[in-house]
Amino acid sequence: MSGITRERLMSRLPRPQRAWTSGNSIELLENGEQHFPAVFDAIRQARHEVIIETFILFEDKVGLELHRVLLEAAARGVSIDLLVDGFGSPDLSDDYLAALMHAGVRVRAFDPRPPLFGRLRTNMFRRMHRKIVVVDGEVAFVGGINFSADHLGDFGPEAKQDYSVRLRGPIVARIHAFARSQIRPRPPWPELPPPQPAGDAEVMFVIRDNFHHRDDIERQYRAAIRAARREVIIANAYFFPGYRLLKTIRQAARRGVRVRLILQGQPDMKIVKTAAGLLHGHLLPAGVEIHEYCKRPLHGKVALVDDSWATVGSSNLDPLSLSLNLEANVMTRDRAFIAELRQNLEGLMANHCTQVQVQPEGGRGRWAMLLDALAYHLTRHFPAWAGWLPAHRPKLTPLRPSTPPALSEPPRSGEVESHRHA
Known part of the structure; x- marks a missing residue:
């Protein structure tokens, strides 16, 4: 060739x-x-x-x-x-x-x-x-x-x-x-x-794979947010996006777009809230609103922009989904669907969320500021690091049973593990 x-x-x-x-x-x-x-x-x-x-x-x-x-x-x-x-x-x-x-x-x-x-x-x-x-x-x-x-x-x-x-x-x-x-x-x-x-x-x-469509879902998010004129709402369970997406979110807020994030307040894994919290110092001062959903663990991966774009799918906004996992999302321009999703998410924010407040000047210690800076710069490099892993x-x-098929008994329900960063 x-x-x-x-x-x-x-x-x-x-x-x-x-x-x-x-x-x-x-x-x-x-x-x-x-x-x-x-x-x-x-x-x-x-x-x-x-x-x-x-x-x-x-x-x-x-x-x-x-x-x-x-x-x-x-x-x-x-x-x-x-x-x-x-x-x-x-x-x-x-x-x-x-x-x-x-x-x-x-x-x-x-x-x-x-x-x-x-x-x-x-x-x-x-x-x-x-x-x-x-x-x-x-x-x-x-x-x-x-x-x-x-x-x-x-x-x-x-x-x-x-x-x-x-x-x-x-x-x-x-x-x-x-x-x-x-x-x-x-x-x-x-x-x-x-x-x-x-x-x-x-x-x-839109899919994400490890060969031909490595960043297609992230590209769609960034393009939609860059086009935002009035509002962006993102509800995402595992939020630690890459540097480019993080920068796009901050830029939207700074040009006057109302950007609201709905993140886990009752996380299924403690590290989820910790990781998202490391980005607060970079998002809140830019004008991004952060609402922590506290009724139960948030597992959603949805977003909307103005009346023009929405997505629902499997992709979190974290290193695993954006750089490693095989994912699939649907995007739509349907105004009625976007209105319904907006009503649903605003109901979550109004009834089951606590808004994170900007820390007063000098309210954050040196270690917290250092961790914020470290987390922010880590987002620049995780796509490259992910590329080191075998693709x-x-x-x-x-999948077959370990013994020959026999229908003598129906399958039994048992104890199962429920937290696998799903």
């Missing part, structure tokens, strides 16, 4: 996921109470095909209900592919897998690895962090909600606040093609008609 590697050639090709697609409907789903019934109902109505990608799948009441609807769909002859992450979902039982395998469901894990020395898990970087469901090539779900009971209010104080979207229309064809492209080896796909127009929303499907193409490994 005249000295041009395949990787370089591919990087020059058009990036189809950056194209806006019109003629869609987009519906905001809040928490598991709205997301799970919508997904399970779509699977129950499936006639041809179901593709699921999820970071976490637990054998709790949500994972068991997913198991039931998948087995029912498989019994109807529906083609089903389920992809889980090897770090996020390492503990599926033999009974759970055997029933799916016996029914013909193809279950694969992204980069599964046995623990080192019995406990140390070595696959925590470059994880498959996407949450995508596509049914019959007609309806798609994209967002931040895993298949686990900690996305339901009755889970208790640790229940997560999160969002997804339900999509219909031509954008589903792009999501569907992408989801199919991730499955290796490729099964015989059912032939499906293209989705028909379903509304007026313009939608874009291999992890294999998709079929």
